[in-house]
Amino acid sequence: MTSLVRAVNVEKRFGALHVLKGVNLEVKKGEVVCLVGPSGSGKSTFLRCVNQLEDIDAGLIWIADEPVGFERRGQSLHELSPADAARRRSRIGMVFQHFNLFKHMTVLENLTLAPRIVLRENEAAYLPRARALLEQVGLAEKANSYPAQLSGGQQQRVAIARALCVQPQLMLFDEPTSALDPELVGDVLAVMRDLAQTGMTMIVVTHEIGFARDVADRVAYFHDGQILEIGAARDVIGAPQHERTKSFLASVR
Amino acid sequence: MTLTTPIPVDEQPFDIRRRRHLGRWISGTIVLGLLALLAYSAATNPRFEWESIGGYLFAPAILNGVIVTLQLTFISMAIGIALGVILAIMRLSPNPVLSWSSAGFVGFFRGTPLLVQLIFWYNLSALYPVISFGIPGVALNANELITPFLAAILGLSLNQAAYMSEIVRAGIISVDRGQREAATAMGLTGGQTMRKVILPQAMRVIIPPTGNELVGMLKATALVSVIAVADLLYSAQIIYARNFDVIPLLIAVSIWYVVLTTILSIGQEFLERHYSRGTVFATASRSGLVRRMFATGRIARLDEGEQR
Ligand SMILES: Nc1ncnc2c1ncn2[C@@H]1O[C@H](COP(=O)(O)OP(=O)(O)OP(=O)(O)O)[C@@H](O)[C@H]1O
Numbered sequence A: 001m002t003s004l005v006r007a008v009n010v011e012k013r014f015g016a017l018h019v020l021k022g023v024n025l026e027v028k029k030g031e032v033v034c035l036v037g038p039s040g041s042g043k044s045t046f047l048r049c050v051n052q053l054e055d056i057d058a059g060l061i062w063i064a065d066e067p068v069g070f071e072r073r074g075q076s077l078h079e080l081s082p083a084d085a086a087r088r089r090s091r092i093g094m095v096f097q098h099f100n101l102f103k104h105m106t107v108l109e110n111l112t113l114a115p116r117i118v119l120r121e122n123e124a125a126y127l128p129r130a131r132a133l134l135e136q137v138g139l140a141e142k143a144n145s146y147p148a149q150l151s152g153g154q155q156q157r158v159a160i161a162r163a164l165c166v167q168p169q170l171m172l173f174d175e176p177t178s179a180l181d182p183e184l185v186g187d188v189l190a191v192m193r194d195l196a197q198t199g200m201t202m203i204v205v206t207h208e209i210g211f212a213r214d215v216a217d218r219v220a221y222f223h224d225g226q227i228l229e230i231g232a233a234r235d236v237i238g239a240p241q242h243e244r245t246k247s248f249l250a251s252v253r
Numbered sequence B: 001m002t003l004t005t006p007i008p009v010d011e012q013p014f015d016i017r018r019r020r021h022l023g024r025w026i027s028g029t030i031v032l033g034l035l036a037l038l039a040y041s042a043a044t045n046p047r048f049e050w051e052s053i054g055g056y057l058f059a060p061a062i063l064n065g066v067i068v069t070l071q072l073t074f075i076s077m078a079i080g081i082a083l084g085v086i087l088a089i090m091r092l093s094p095n096p097v098l099s100w101s102s103a104g105f106v107g108f109f110r111g112t113p114l115l116v117q118l119i120f121w122y123n124l125s126a127l128y129p130v131i132s133f134g135i136p137g138v139a140l141n142a143n144e145l146i147t148p149f150l151a152a153i154l155g156l157s158l159n160q161a162a163y164m165s166e167i168v169r170a171g172i173i174s175v176d177r178g179q180r181e182a183a184t185a186m187g188l189t190g191g192q193t194m195r196k197v198i199l200p201q202a203m204r205v206i207i208p209p210t211g212n213e214l215v216g217m218l219k220a221t222a223l224v225s226v227i228a229v230a231d232l233l234y235s236a237q238i239i240y241a242r243n244f245d246v247i248p249l250l251i252a253v254s255i256w257y258v259v260l261t262t263i264l265s266i267g268q269e270f271l272e273r274h275y276s277r278g279t280v281f282a283t284a285s286r287s288g289l290v291r292r293m294f295a296t297g298r299i300a301r302l303d304e305g306e307q308r
């Protein structure tokens, strides 16, 4: 079995608010899965649970056959220490809607922070990699700029390079182009497209239906804390089965 | 903006004439006149005893007082900042015991006058004649342990910690939530996130009020004269208790306070510049004082003046 991510009956509550009501999702190694759905349906929350930015209330998420937040010993699951949980997160890259670059650090410092203090690599290992990644996202000459000196699209490409700099096995994107001016969206999507070509496993929350159709292997339609419909991108987008999926897709087109 | 009528190519460049700031000249003249009167009266009133002030400025006892004042300021401030950071992090912790005890500490030390706290620490031996720290076999004489200097440090630093914790907390809260989220997502631990990501950015908000606190601390150390610590003020008091040269000594002391606070303010400016890296303000500079006052000429180039 080559499934990298396996979410089983994931539930999440914020107080009285039942946000995830049993999400089931399997993502194979090298697969690109797009999550679409109306605002408030729980897409971001689910993504944050995968990276244990939120603890889940029921169900389990497995990544590379390890349960998120736990260590498996025989038939029992032991909650991870904060330090171990942090180490697990470093194997997953995450890209946010608002970039969240560290404002007091240069672009290069943003990229090398985690390799330096989380992975404890030495400079000879991470510096060439960071520079190569900046080259790859087309921003090699911005290495010494501060985030405030970059456009939104450039910042998001730096954020992608930063997430890749820890050499993650999985990349999570939460509406990476929603905060961008329309003319800057293309550059960021192009970088993500290239990344998908390299065989990276990606879960992408997006409203870019065109991107989902062209790049995703599968598309999942989120509704009210559950996955209502999932299938090959062409099928879900081209011929949705559910009424709700149809009306949602009609509304974002 | 679009121009409806194109500017003729052969037109002369405009000669821009700035307004003459008549009001500024009048108010400036009045204030300067008052200052001159004040200076004249100070210079001609023999009771200022300017010659003896010069002597007191560098008297050994006064210089010693300057050193004690600086020691009190920097030691208390260092402890106050360190403790303040801890208190702020406790206050923001999800653990209610930590959060509430921090709030209680701040409430207590902000709620009582510093002078009372100083006298309290000075008299601690009345409350605990023997201090054992709860360790069997340890029995320290409180009277010997709590010297006036230590009582001063305790009072000043604990009080400062309460104020610093509020300043640090405001700084931490000012950092966008996404910064912590990104740091956590890439595998930084809570402590690493705080040290590498949150606090360096909070500094921009923390430093200006901390600079004020440091200047305030320097002046607040004068309170320790009531518990007989030979700081700058107390050293002067000892001298004028003998020779009744009150005014010249107080002026000498004031000159020292002004010099020291000025030096601290300059240091603050450098720190602020350092921690504003990556912000838009980092590159902004101010326009000249002289130009603001006397901008009268025909400044023809718009890239000068206000635009700078
Ligand atoms: N930390 C939180 N505390 C309380 N409620 C939350 C929290 N985070 C999210 N929610 C709520 O959970 C629900 C799902 O939010 P979520 O961000 O997952 O939606 P989404 O599908 O990503 O929507 P969008 O497309 O607008 O980003 C919303 O009602 C939101 O208000």
Ligand SMILES: [Mg+2]
Pocket (backbone or CB within 6 Å): A043, A044, A045, A174, A175
């Ligand atoms: Mg969202």
